[in-house]
Amino acid sequence: MSKPIVAIVGRPNVGKSTLFNALAGERISIVKDTPGVTRDRIYADVTWLNHEFTMIDTGGIEPDSSDIILKQMREQAVIAMETADVIIFITDVRQGLVDADLQVATMLRKSKKPVVLAVNKVDDFKTQEIGIYEFYNLGIGEPHAISAEGKMGLGDLLDVVISHFPEGAGENEEDDNPKIAIVGKPNVGKSSIINKLLGTNRVIVSDIAGTTRDAIDTVIKRNGKDYTFIDTAGLRRKSKIKEELERYSIVRTVAAVERCDIAVVVIDAVEGITEQDAKIAGIAHDRGKGLIIAVNKWDAIEKDDKTQKKFSEKVKATLSFADYAEIIYISAATGQRLPKLFDTIEQVLESQNLRVQTGVLNEILTEAVAMQQPPSDKGRRLKVFYMTQVAVKPPTFVIFVNDKKLMHFSYQRYIENRIRDSFGFIGTAIHFIIREKQDKETV
Template identity: 75%
Template sequence: MSKPIVAVVGRPNVGKSTLFNDLAGQQISIVKDTPGVTRDRIYADVTWLDRSFTLIDTGGIEPETNDIILSQMREQAEIAIETADVIIFLTDVRQGLVDSDAKVADMLRRSHKPVILVVNKVDNFDKFMPDVYEFYNLGIGDPIPVSAVSKLGIGDMLDEVIKHFPEDSDGDEEDDRPKIAIVGKPNVGKSSIVNKLVGKNRVIVSDIAGTTRDAIDTTIKYNNKEYVFIDTAGLRRKNKIKEEIERYSIIRTVAAVERADIVIIVIDAIEGVTEQDAKIAGIAHERGKGIIVAVNKWDAIEKNDKTIYEYTNKIKDTLSFMPYAEILFISALTGQRLNKIYELIDEIIDSQNMRVPTGVLNEILTEAVAMQQPPSDKGKRLRIYYITQVSVKPPTFVMFVNDKQLTHFSYTRYIENKIREAFGFRGTSIRFINRERKEKD
């Protein structure tokens, strides 16, 4: 089940980033070597009660003149409408209701998406409630008073947000066809790949624009199996500044990756792996998806017997945080190796759903520990009592240890490598959770 997406929209200085950081809180786990974690955090995972969702900050609006503010707000609202399941429309009780709020409210109302109207900076409910009621004039429902700074009213707001999430039994579960997102920078050939795959296996393409989002899902039948491809092309933005386009495409990427089982990251062979490719790959890695790196336009590269080898090493070097990713050299133009994609998808889906018996896991663990002692600190050594697999997609393992502080990233990776040696787990990330257990237990 993909996580719902919640977007925050609002004018400058209404407190969007305060609210964002407040909700993201300490739950943002920044893995040091993942480029997906950008300096300006665009998205974060949030859990409220037992529901998890992805929170997206649609971007800061720079105050210049009202016209510019309004056009940028429209843009923000468009992004939110396109990618989000629920929209938080943030306003400011101190500034009161302004003209651009009303215009954006009109857009949001026409979107037919659930909109939660939130009035920020209400530090004192008795004092400010009369001003909060003014926001009823927007005609998009009951305003919810909050103070992001004092963390007041946040729970009520979140209760309201999760009410609008689709129920888990949403019929999404029955659809067990593999979902594959094709992501990458603009102009690397994402759409050409889908078109070529469709052309080869002529099938009815269901071009129903996704009910909740704008990415177009294409169903392709191959060897009597159906695959759903989520294409993130469609960057319909012409004269926009590079940063804006980049932010916009990253938000779209997060939305597509969230819904996919496997992510194909398309890289331009001529250009090589860029920083933005690594950023996009980082998002898929953080989200624990299966990953294929497809190097497109491979027909345009002059080759000798070492080219593939050298190129592979270069990719593995730049994307060193995901050594498990499968690499495929293709050409959307000639169709070279495109059919290999299906084999890889099937293998990765198997890896993602693989369950390893606990007994076998603990044998591997015992052997690994005997070969390389766990780290110690100030005379205290890490002890791993037990390991068990708790879930799939991605395969997730819990290790019971004597002291979490001692579990070093590199040792966990060593254990991961041993498990991979035994079971492959091709093309999918593996998660480890450490739980402390006292010696006496």
């Protein structure tokens, strides 16, 4: 089930990023410490009372002109209204109610999305009570007093936020079809791929409730099976500021990836793989989704017998954190190899749902440990006792060891590679949970 999305909207300097960081804690990077992927404080996973959700900070550049500030707040509100299940509208008790707050509140009211009003920088409820109640004038419900910096009132705020989550939050229950998100930078050919698939397949195009004019889920039937394609190609917002456009597209990508089973990251063969492509792939990897890299416009490349191999090596190097991703070479313009996209999707779906028996897993583990001795530190050596699979989508394994601190990333990666060698797990992330078990419990 995909997680609900909560967006934070508000004027510059009211404490959006302070609130974001207070709620997100340390979990604020797209892929932690991964070479080649820019850390970006746009979204984070938050858990509150057994509810998990994805929080998005819509904020961006902070210009001086009040006209530009209002324009940007409207942009933020649009992003929030399009992508979020719940919106936190943050205001500042010290600055009081200003015109920009009123105008954005009007937009948010019309959106019919649940809006939770947070009044920030409240250090003393009694002395600031009148200032807090002034925000009732926004007409979007009760103001919730918080101090993002002092981390006060956040629990009460989150209680209200999660009360708005729909049952089965964030999940489209209209169908059980595999959900495939077509993601990538603007103008790499995402919409062309969808259109080509539409042209060659009998299809129903439907607007799913709650999505906007530019986020259409397309159901495509192939070999008697329905697939739901989530298209982010509707992003056509005019912006003179590149960072703003990039931020907008990343937010839209997060929303699409959150709902999908498999992300197809479309890259431009002529341009080659870029840092922005790595960032987008990092979102899917971070969320344990299936990952396919579709190299579009391959027909436009002059080729010899080594071209594809060299290109694949470059992609694998740039996406070293997700070297399990499947790479396919296509042309949306000519339809070249597009049927292979479905074959690859099927392979990845199978990998995501693959379960391996504990006995077989531990044979692989025993052999792996025998071939490469576990690491040691200050005379104490890692002992790996056994491993079992506890979940699918993504395949998740618990490894029991004597000391978690001795399980270095490189050794975990070695075990992952042995598992992949044995069982494939094509195009899917594998997650590991390391648990400690005392030596004396083992015989």
